[in-house]
Amino acid sequence: MIQNQVREVLAAHGRMAVDPREVDDRADLYQLGLTSHASVDLMLALEEAFDIEFPEEVLKKSTFESVHNIAQVIESLVKSSV
Amino acid sequence: MRQQPRRPEESTSVNSLAIAAITAKTMTLPDGIDGHQVRVGCDVLAIQDVADSVATFGDRYLRKVFTSGEIDDCQGHYFHGLAARFAAKEAVIKAFADPDMPFPLREIEITRDGPLPRLRLSGSVAERARRQGWLSSSVSLSHADCHAMAVVVVICKQGAR
Numbered sequence: 729m730i731q732n733q734v735r736e737v738l739a740a741h742g743r744m745a746v747d748p749r750e751v752d753d754r755a756d757l758y759q760l761g762l763t764s765h766a767s768v769d770l771m772l773a774l775e776e777a778f779d780i781e782f783p784e785e786v787l788k789k790s791t792f793e794s795v796h797n798i799a800q801v802i803e804s805l806v807k808s809s810v
Numbered sequence: 811m812r813q814q815p816r817r818p819e820e821s822t823s824v825n826s827l828a829i830a831a832i833t834a835k836t837m838t839l840p841d842g843i844d845g846h847q848v849r850v851g852c853d854v855l856a857i858q859d860v861a862d863s864v865a866t867f868g869d870r871y872l873r874k875v876f877t878s879g880e881i882d883d884c885q886g887h888y889f890h891g892l893a894a895r896f897a898a899k900e901a902v903i904k905a906f907a908d909p910d911m912p913f914p915l916r917e918i919e920i921t922r923d924g925p926l927p928r929l930r931l932s933g934s935v936a937e938r939a940r941r942q943g944w945l946s947s948s949v950s951l952s953h954a955d956c957h958a959m960a961v962v963v964v965i966c967k968q969g970a971r
Contacts, residue, residue, distance in 0.1 A: 741866075743859075764900050765859050768875060768915070772867045784914045784934070 730778075730799045730806075737777050738762075738795070741769040753796040758789070767792040774798070780805040842968040846945070849964040851904030853897040854957055860893040875899075875915045883922045893958035894951040895920045901949075901962040902929065911938060920949060927951055929962065943967030 731753055738748035738757070745761035762770070770792060771782050780802065782791075791801050841847055863871045872881060875896060884891030899918045906913075917935040921928045929947045931939050943966040950961045 763855075763859075764853075764903075765855055765863070765896060768871070769863050769866070772863075772870055772874065785912050787914055788912045789909045 730802055731795055733777060734774070734795050734798050734802065737773045738770060741773045742766055743769075748795070751795065753799075754794050757792060757794055762792065764789075770798075774802065778802055778806060780809060845968050847943075847966050847968045849905040849907070849944075849966060850962070851901035851906075851964075852959065852961045853900035853904065854959040855893045855897045855900075856957055857889050857893045857953065858956070860896060861889045864889070864892075877916055877919050880920060883920075890953045890958055894953050894960055897958050898927070898929075898949055898951060898960035898962060901960045902931075902935075905962050905964050906938065906942065908938070920951070943969075 735749045738744065742748055742757070742762050743766045744757065748757070748760075751757075751760060767789075771787075775781055782801070782805070786801050786805075791797055876892065880895050881892075884895070896915075898920045899913075899915050902918045903913050913935065914933065917931060917933040919930040919932070921930050927949045929949050945965050945967065947962060947964045952959050
């Protein structure tokens with residue numbers, strides 16, 4: 729499941745104040761300690777994990793705001809790459 | 811240089827604000843004056859975070875975030891310089907005050923043509939700045955051993971979005 733993989737990558741690269749494996753999928757990750765710089769690391773790690781590339785149009789704050797948002801964007805990128 | 815006389819409606823507006831400031835116990839300051847608006851952004855970043863990203867992601871990180879000119883400008887104070895430039899890019903994003911706008915980080919470039927850092931925008935970010943009426947900017951970078959920071963001040967046309 730994409731959301732579980734996202735949580736694992738967040739745990740490794742998100743530098744968050746809480747364990748992202750235990751947060752609600754709609755929780756605001758920025759409120760939980762995700763910084764703009766850590767979101768760049770997160771994006772690079774997600775690109776490796778899912779073998780995708782984030783296009784410029786999704787490089788905005790709302791993309792990385794929650795596990796749900798991240799998973800949605802990844803799902804659409806994976807579908808479009810098939 | 812002689813100052814241009816204010817148009818009557820601008821003079822009235824400024825006078826009204828001055829009177830309001832004198833008579834009211836509290837006041838909300840205007841975000842612009844004489845047809846211009848000031849936007850400010852700032853950011854601070856741990857230098858070790860940048861060093862860790864370079865160690866983990868190498869060229870992929872550098873190519874995603876910085877232009878080749880920015881990387882060249884940081885020789886001699888590598889991680890401190892990169893961290894200050896990342897902070898400046900984030901400060902610019904904050905000055906836009908538009909969370910739904912995509913921000914390709916390489917389209918926000920800090921250049922070092924003279925003694926002071928300058929802001930150079932390109933692509934969709936430059937287009938957005940034009941739409942917001944950005945006219946001029948000033949950038950300040952700083953760092954200590956552990957953190958880097960940046961402040962960006964932008965003057966734009968009032969009323970542009």
